Amino acid sequence: MPAKPHPLIASRPPPPDNRRTAYIWRNRALQLVVLAIIGLLVWYLIGNTLANMRARGAHAGFDFLLDPAGFEISEGLFGYESGQPFWRAFLVGLGNTVRVALSSIVVCTVLGTLLGIGRLSRNFLLRSLCTAYVELVRNVPILLQLLMWYFVLSDMLPTSDEALSPLPGLFLSKSGLVFPVPASPLSWIYAGAGLLLGVTASFLHLRRASRVLSDSGRQLPRVWPVVLMVCGGIALGYALGGLIGDTGWAFDLPEKSEINISGGAAVTPEFLAVFLGLSTYTAAFVAEVVRAGVQSVQHGQLEAARALGLGRVQQLRLVILPQAMRVILPSLTNQYLNLTKNSSLAVAVGYPDLVSIANTSLNQTGRAFECVAIIMAVYVSLSILTALFMHRFNRRADLKGLA
CATH class of the missing domain: 1.20.5 (Single alpha-helices involved in coiled-coils or other helix-helix interfaces)
Structure with a gap:
């Protein structure tokens, strides 16, 4: 009978594996x-x-970035004049690229999720319509769709004096979309701060709900508290901005005259064409990603959810989507990267994005290598940032302990 090891000897940690340590340092070197x-x-x-x-x-060299650009930019998030240097023009183009990419990502995610779930619906008409949309849109080149949207917005819509008004205060015409905005500039700043506060509170609430579910099995409401926190934060920020600002809580409402539309804020037809084209095109691919993710969940999970008495919405929200996210998120990251890179096609409809600004700068300065290098560096940086964010989100959403 073998002798038992001494308790002190048995409690000692195993000796370090020097070969493994050397292997790791060799790989790093x-x-x-x-x-x-x-x-x-x-x-x-x-x-x-x-x-x-x-x-x-x-x-x-890149010294030309300090020279006056000498050309105008039709729209942008930042103020710009023709006498300002080239680097500021590139900054305006970058802002326009990020603006159209982020807004398109939000819309294509929501629309693609609804289409992907609709493709699995038991309703024959809904399933057929979603399938027809996906098969039609994803098989038409994105450039043709951008040109189609631009043609619709710039040629088929009425002029400003006969602008369409789908909702009170909204006017849609060949000049773009005009909508009301807060009259006080402080309202924008405080509303943004309120949005950040609402998102932070929502994140804390979701973490608490997950902790309560893990500890006690009690399901706390998630959707409505998040919506109320975000909307409440925006409303609170706007109220504070209006209270501090000179114009109070008034809105700058657009008004239509016999010649044009005055007041409010507007987005150009070029922005709308790129936004609608990217959103609707990428949504078709997101729909397929969502459909594949939902169908990857084992049928036994659905049967278990039914045995617990969960409704169809609860099955989708509590059982199917959390497990499908493991399959959805990696492919969804690729679609976000494709959308960001496809935004470079905005130059075809005259939208002043980064590529358009770089082309104009190239024609004026002849610095082809430098302008192309700036474009490449910006798109590589945007893609890496998007991939890092989605990778972090994917790690947080991963279900531990599942094969």
């Missing part, structure tokens, strides 16, 4: 060497290209 080689190769190629350009008498 090899990665650093490869990274250094790639960096040197890139530096050599850039230096060689710039030297050849100087030898041929072509100007090289």
Whole structure:
């Protein structure tokens, strides 16, 4: 009979695995060497290209960014004048790209989720309509769809003096969409702060609901508290901004005259064309991602949910979607990246995004290499940031303990 080990000896931790430690440090060293080689190769190629350009008498370098641009930009999030430098023009183009990409991501996510769930509906008409939309939209090139939307908005809509008014205070015409805005500039700032406060409170509430569900099995309401917190935060911020501002809580309402529409804020037909094109096109792919994710959930999970007496909405919200997110999120990240890169096609309809600003700057300065390098750097940065955010969200949404 073998002797039992001494208690002190048995409680000692196992000796460190020196071979594994050496293997890890060797891999890290090899990665650093490869990274250094790639960096040197890139530096050599850039230096060689710039030297050849100087030898041929072509100007090289990014010093042109400090020169006056000398051209106008039709719209932008930031104030801009033609006498301002090129770097500010690129900043305006970047803001326009981010604005149309973020708004399209929100809309395509909501629309694509509804279409994906609709494709699995028991209702034959709803299922057929969703299927027809997906098959039609995703098989037509995005450029053609952008041109189609621009044609509809710029040619088929009435002029400003006969603008359509789908809702009170909204006017849609060839000049774009005009809508009311708060008269006090402070209202925008405080409303944004209220939105941030509402999102923070919603995040804390969702964490608490998850903790309560894990500890006691009690299901706290999630949707309505989040909606109330976000809307309440925006309303509170707007109320504070109106209380502090000179104009109070008044709105700048657009008014239609015999010539044009005055007042309010407006978005151009170019923005609407890009926004609608990207949203509707990407929504078709998001619908397929959602449908595949829902169908990946094992049928036994659905049967268990039915045995517990859960309704169809509860089955979808509490059982199906949480497990389907493991399949949906990685593919959804690819669709967000594709949407951001497809926004570069906005130049085809005259929307002043980053590519459009870079093309105009290239024609005025002749700095082709520098302008293309800026475009590449910006899109690579946006793609990496999107991928990192979605990867972090994917890790948080992953269900631990499931194969």
